[in-house]
Amino acid sequence: MKLLSMIAAAAVAVSLAPTVQAADLTGTLAKIDKSGEIVIGHRESSVPFAYLDENQKPIDYSMDLCAKIVDAVSAELGKPLNVKYVPVNPKTRIALMANGTIDLECGSTTNNLTRQQQVEYLPVTFVTGTKLMVRKGSGITSVKDLAGKAVALAQGTTNERAVKAAAESMNIDFKVLPVRDHAEGMLSLETDRVDAYATDHILLYGLMSKSKNPDQFEVVGDFLSFDPYALMVRRDDSAFELIGKKTLAAVFRSGEIDAIYDKWFKPLGVPQTDLLKAAFKLGALPE
Amino acid sequence: MTDFDFGVIWTSLPFLWEGLQLSLWLTFLAVIGGIVLGTLLTLARLSGILPLALIAAGYVNLIRSVPLILVIFWFYFLVPLVLGRPVGSFYSALIAFVLFEAAYYSEIMRAGIQSVAKGQKFAGQSTGLGYWQIQRHIILPQAFRNMIPILVTQGIILFQDTSLVFVVSLRDFMTTSSIVARTEGRLVEMYVFAALVYFVICFTGSVLVKRMRDRMAT
């Protein structure tokens, strides 16, 4: 049994812990050093940031960046680390980071100030905003056409609030179907349960590309929100945060980011925007 | 989506099997933990020590009036905050199930223990045995024997309940089936298959319980 060996490993780790020189390590680093394990929270249907491949293992853009950080943490502690993956969704990710279940969140999380009361973010790795995905020929071109329609919104996302706020300001009433994650949102659009699914535009393109009939859908409307994505770490833990920042700065500086970007975004036909290029440049701090 | 494709189940079998293993393992550990904690709760309730009995009874009634999903949320999000360290999603779920099921096991056991004739307790007392000795050597063994079918039935219910870890994305059989259903767009096939697997396991279990009952009745 895999779990038995996990328990055994944990028991060994705990019993060995006092002998490790853990004196000068604090917070997350100390925890990782002690357990020999780093816990990555990942999304399951945020294409192309973190989703499951055909073997149901998480892959993609954010996962690649996180792998770099794991390597850096491993180098810092001078030992190989066991990586544990914990699936998260928009409703659980912040709570699980705040309560210590995950050490690093790799997905498609918007960095905003409300959330910074609970968690901390590494430099921006993507810039997007809320748009609508609809069936072609539905006649919906923006939020104003949603009156009386059904819209799927993922609970706990910035998009949920953005669409509701936009509709409220226009005095439009529509039916909201709360969904758990992007896969469920896409599913409700595909199965014709709703007229639109609203989330960050890049995710909409990603979902469309993975759909069985990509040409049935289109992304419409103006940006309803400004969503700079970043990897999430624990709050008040500058030592761990610094390793993340250093790693990303190196990736940005060396231009390695372009290769990683192209690997995942080229198939979607989404080039780097000027804004994103600027974000990478600003993140590429000198040593 | 009207044409059905059951081939998707075949290709996802290894992934689904991992999920099923987690479901079974979780059930097994939760049954053991639930019975142990449930026994302690029952002994506390029947101990005759008033504060102890009240606390145990209060706990059982509290847990029995709250939905399991809420208990899972409590433990999944809040236990690490209380403990000050993460316990991992599997263990959070396991703790939630043990604490939740213990209340139900305790109710079953209370009924079982009370069904052992009072005369036996007096007989024990008259031979000079203390409270714990009477419980251990006379009451509990008989009560357990009477209760086995109901305990197993509760175990089957627990196995069904483990599907609720879906709400915290822990990869049990329910969650893995859902992942396949949604990523492959094969809802009908996957959920029918999931229902079938649960049915076969639970039905087999209930047939075994019935056999046990029949054998004990003779």
Added chain:
Amino acid sequence: MNYNWNWSVLVTEPYLDWLISGFYWTISVALVAWIFAFSIGCLVGIGRTLPNKFIAGACTCYVELFRNVPLLVQMFLWYFAMPEALPEEWGRWVKRDMPNPEFVTAVIALSLYTASRVAEQVRAGIEAVPKGLAAAAKAHGHGVAQTYRYILLPISLRMVVPPMTSEFLTVFKNSSLALTIGLLELTAQSQQIAEYTFRGFEAFTAATVIYVLIALVATVAM
């Protein structure tokens, strides 16, 4: 552990409204489902004890089928799978034009599942009535219907009241599963409050207290 309690979020707008609306949905789903579950359960339970082999067999199949599949799976089958298996027009109606699809689906799933448990209690109640009574009724020339009406049902119904109370409470608890298909009932609302305010302890405590109160009221009412 240091935690700054802040109970005032629970009475702040809009969170108080969320709690009230969650409470409303929990009560609605549970009560409507209970009415159906009780009716279907009684019929099926009686059906299992009938001398007619075909009816008894069909009722047994119903109970075994609905009792041995987790409620969550049933909920998903009704919500996600059923509309896709229907002819397209009907499926579309179920998904779009049917009023309150999440509510209706939750009620259907919860009723049919609970009915199988109610049926078991009813059957056990009827079978617990001493065999001699039914035989005596038959000897007096009472038909099957009369035997049930005057002998079996009055006696057994009194016996099944305690287990029925516990099934009734279970409906309220199981109604929380409706959150998985997007119905914002009490548990879902408390989680949403936790997530908006980062006040998990307070939000979950509020939900817990409300469920306990529901249980108390329901126990007294039965």
